[in-house]
Amino acid sequence: MANIDRRIVFILVALAVIIPMLLSINLPVSVSEPTQKFYDYVEDLPAGSTIMIAFDYGPSSLAELNPMAKALLKQCFDRDIRVIGITLVVDAPTLASALIQEVAAEKGAVEGEDYVFLGFRPGAVQVILGMGTDIASVYDTDYNGTAIGEIPMMQNITNYDQIDLLVDFTSSDTVESWIVYANDEYNQKIAAGVTGVIIAQMFPYLQTGQLVGLLSGILGAAEYENLIGAPAKGMQWINVESFVHLLIVVLVVIGNISYFIHRTREE
Amino acid sequence: MKRQVPLVLCFVFGIVMILTQFSPHSFSQGVYKEVISWALIIGPFALVLATVTLIQTHTARIRRRTEHWQYSLVVFAGLIIMVLIGIPFGPQNTIFEWLYNNVQLPMDATTFSLLAFFIVSAAYRAFRARTFEASLLLITALIVMMGNVPVGDLIWNTVLFWTPWEDGTSWWRQWILDNPNLSARRGIILGVSLGVISQSIRIILGIERSYLGGGD
Amino acid sequence: MDFWSLIGIWVAAFLTLSIYSVLYRDNPFYRFAEHLFVGVSVGYGIVLSIYQGFIPLAWKPFAAAITGESMSGFIKLIPICIGLLFFARLSPRHTWLIRYPIAILIGFGSGIAIPKVLRANIFEQTHGTIAPFAEIAAGTLSGWDIFEAVLIVVGVICTLTYFFFAVEHRGPVKWLSKVGIAFLMIGFGSAFGNTVMGRVALLIQRVDFLLNDWIGAILTIF
Numbered sequence: 001m002a003n004i005d006r007r008i009v010f011i012l013v014a015l016a017v018i019i020p021m022l023l024s025i026n027l028p029v030s031v032s033e034p035t036q037k038f039y040d041y042v043e044d045l046p047a048g049s050t051i052m053i054a055f056d057y058g059p060s061s062l063a064e065l066n067p068m069a070k071a072l073l074k075q076c077f078d079r080d081i082r083v084i085g086i087t088l089v090v091d092a093p094t095l096a097s098a099l100i101q102e103v104a105a106e107k108g109a110v111e112g113e114d115y116v117f118l119g120f121r122p123g124a125v126q127v128i129l130g131m132g133t134d135i136a137s138v139y140d141t142d143y144n145g146t147a148i149g150e151i152p153m154m155q156n157i158t159n160y161d162q163i164d165l166l167v168d169f170t171s172s173d174t175v176e177s178w179i180v181y182a183n184d185e186y187n188q189k190i191a192a193g194v195t196g197v198i199i200a201q202m203f204p205y206l207q208t209g210q211l212v213g214l215l216s217g218i219l220g221a222a223e224y225e226n227l228i229g230a231p232a233k234g235m236q237w238i239n240v241e242s243f244v245h246l247l248i249v250v251l252v253v254i255g256n257i258s259y260f261i262h263r264t265r266e267e
Numbered sequence: 268m269k270r271q272v273p274l275v276l277c278f279v280f281g282i283v284m285i286l287t288q289f290s291p292h293s294f295s296q297g298v299y300k301e302v303i304s305w306a307l308i309i310g311p312f313a314l315v316l317a318t319v320t321l322i323q324t325h326t327a328r329i330r331r332r333t334e335h336w337q338y339s340l341v342v343f344a345g346l347i348i349m350v351l352i353g354i355p356f357g358p359q360n361t362i363f364e365w366l367y368n369n370v371q372l373p374m375d376a377t378t379f380s381l382l383a384f385f386i387v388s389a390a391y392r393a394f395r396a397r398t399f400e401a402s403l404l405l406i407t408a409l410i411v412m413m414g415n416v417p418v419g420d421l422i423w424n425t426v427l428f429w430t431p432w433e434d435g436t437s438w439w440r441q442w443i444l445d446n447p448n449l450s451a452r453r454g455i456i457l458g459v460s461l462g463v464i465s466q467s468i469r470i471i472l473g474i475e476r477s478y479l480g481g482g483d
Numbered sequence: 484m485d486f487w488s489l490i491g492i493w494v495a496a497f498l499t500l501s502i503y504s505v506l507y508r509d510n511p512f513y514r515f516a517e518h519l520f521v522g523v524s525v526g527y528g529i530v531l532s533i534y535q536g537f538i539p540l541a542w543k544p545f546a547a548a549i550t551g552e553s554m555s556g557f558i559k560l561i562p563i564c565i566g567l568l569f570f571a572r573l574s575p576r577h578t579w580l581i582r583y584p585i586a587i588l589i590g591f592g593s594g595i596a597i598p599k600v601l602r603a604n605i606f607e608q609t610h611g612t613i614a615p616f617a618e619i620a621a622g623t624l625s626g627w628d629i630f631e632a633v634l635i636v637v638g639v640i641c642t643l644t645y646f647f648f649a650v651e652h653r654g655p656v657k658w659l660s661k662v663g664i665a666f667l668m669i670g671f672g673s674a675f676g677n678t679v680m681g682r683v684a685l686l687i688q689r690v691d692f693l694l695n696d697w698i699g700a701i702l703t704i705f
Contacts, residue, residue: 006388010506013387017690027417030434032441059375063688064681090528094367120535123310129303184603196681200674203444204453208611218684219415237687242418244683251391259395269579273586280587284594305562306591309584311536312566319572338514342522349526358534369491374520377502383686404672411676446631450638451670453608458646460604467593478589479582
């Protein structure tokens with residue numbers, strides 16, 4: 001059994017994605033505690049607060065992180081929370097800028113007043129530390145080239161003292177850099193939305209309060225869409241995901257049964 | 268000159284960054300901020316290294332006519348098109364963004380999505396309960412996997428409805444992540460952090476010199 | 484949908500399918516897409532690094548100093564000159580010069596990391612392990628919470644013991660280390676379960692694109 005052509009397994013995986021996607025299945029999604037804490041923290045911020053969102057991911061992770069970033073942006077614009085977007089990842093600016101503009105257009109948010117996207121700067125540690133002193137020392141203009149002093153919402157924002165929450169959407173270790181260099185040095189409150197690969201390593205930081213909330217991959221996105229009452233791609237994809245996970249469990253069970261039968265025969 | 272000066276520079280910058288963090292004096296803080304701004308300026312130049320290495324690798328492939336050398340021309344074609352459009356017109360140019368959205372983005376996303384096929388195939392072939400440790404890994408992975416999707420709770424509530432847990436699959440997933448996973452991860456964080464600190468001290472003191480590379 | 488958006492969808496679909504073709508076997512379409520991806524990504528990186536790195540962080544302060552706009556810009560000439568040494572990589576005879584900026588960045592990174600990693604990752608994480616016991620003393624934890632707090636302490640100590648190679652793993656140390664392996668296996672199992680979710684999500688997004696955006700666009704024509 002274990003020696004079947006792996007292309008047969010590939011076809012099964014493809015079918016486990018395509019068929020449920022065509023059928024539009026909709027199972028209920030419960031909300032985990034880290035997601036609830038994330039949502040509650042944002043919900044408890046008064047109108048007029050400022051959130052900095054670090055879009056620290058490129059196209060390779062947009063499937064997992066774009067839906068949750070979108071859900072958070074919707075919540076922010078609905079609640080009159082101002083958003084400053086940045087990125088520490090070189091291949092992110094175009095997709096991050098497009099995402100913010102898409103949600104802003106949907107919610108009627110005004111650039112420069114409700115949100116601003118500052119773009120990318122190389123050197124994660126230097127950028128994080130530099131913004132602790134003065135954001136303008138790192139970003140003299142926004143992504144469009146407008147001087148930071150001419151952006152209305154940046155008039156009273158100098159450094160992390162005026163940022164109520166920093167959210168890092170990431171597929172890499174940038175979240176640990178934010179914790180070590182922004183939370184520890186400047187006491188900046190941090191929440192994270194991360195890809196599946198790094199979910200497990202975030203839990204020690206969640207327990208110590210170094211992270212105030214955590215969104216776990218596409219599941220976190222679905223939970224957040226559920227919380228803000230705006231089901232979108234996260235909810236749709238987690239339902240499709242169910243069938244692939246079921247397929248994997250079935251394959252692993254079959255693989256183990258054939259392994260034990262083979263071992264018993266050999267003995 | 269070739270090895271001693273870099274070692275001295277590394278020592279000076281390392282010691283300055285440590286000491287200034289412990290002194291609230293305005294001079295000390297001024298130095299701290301200035302060094303950060305220097306590092307910000309030097310950082311972008313480091314990207315030259317990656318680009319030069321890539322160009323040298325593919326130039327060598329073309330020159331030596333190694334197998335599939337023609338594809339190195341495709342690398343240069345992609346690179347040159349992006350640079351020729353991006354540098355004069357900027358990253359917000361419509362054509363540049365079109366190329367990003369319709370060429371770079373789908374290929375990047377698709378390349379990484381191939382891993383879904385390979386991870387399933389690998390799980391089917393290699394995920395075996397051969398030993399106690401392997402069984403632990405397998406069972407945990409299956410619980411977390413099923414706890415991550417809504418169908419997991421649907422199955423639990425249908426089959427295991429008599430247990431004390433409602434939505435038991437996601438409950439157990441969360442419990443594993445919050446407790447045994449957390450302690451293992453914390454052990455790793457503590458171990459790695461102690462390693463980072465001792466390695467940093469060795470670098471600053473010039474005991475660890477591998478970053479200087481070979482040669483004289 | 485405008486013409487260029489439609490062309491974009493077709494190009495993206497062609498490249499997506501070219502990459503998926505490797506699942507059958509290696510072929511020219513896959514190799515073409517793979518190499519194009521490398522070239523385009525590096526090209527994008529170069530443009531963004533210039534516009535979002537060199538120009539704002541190096542060129543602007545330098546230009547401000549030359550034009551007399553900000554005399555403090557002159558001091559920025561020092562890091563700019565140090566950064567330019569990276570170009571020594573282009574000359575085999577002078578390639579050793581790149582050790583200067585590398586040494587500065589490594590010294591900076593090491594110096595800044597020592598106190599901060601110590602506080603954020605060692606003190607905070609140790610505190611997080613012990614802190615629940617203060618609540619036990621205060622009598623605010625349930626029996627289950629106490630079990631969890633003890634489990635975490637045992638897990639951390641045993642995991643650290645597994646990585647502790649200064650003593651031979653014999654006797655009690657061996658058993659602590661074995662328990663540590665069990666915790667690590669649960670940790671890796673959790674990571675695997677979550678990684679599967681992540682990888683599958685990437686596939687779902689591409690299938691969503693092919694079914695809804697690409698085939699959807701074809702169907703609208705008919």
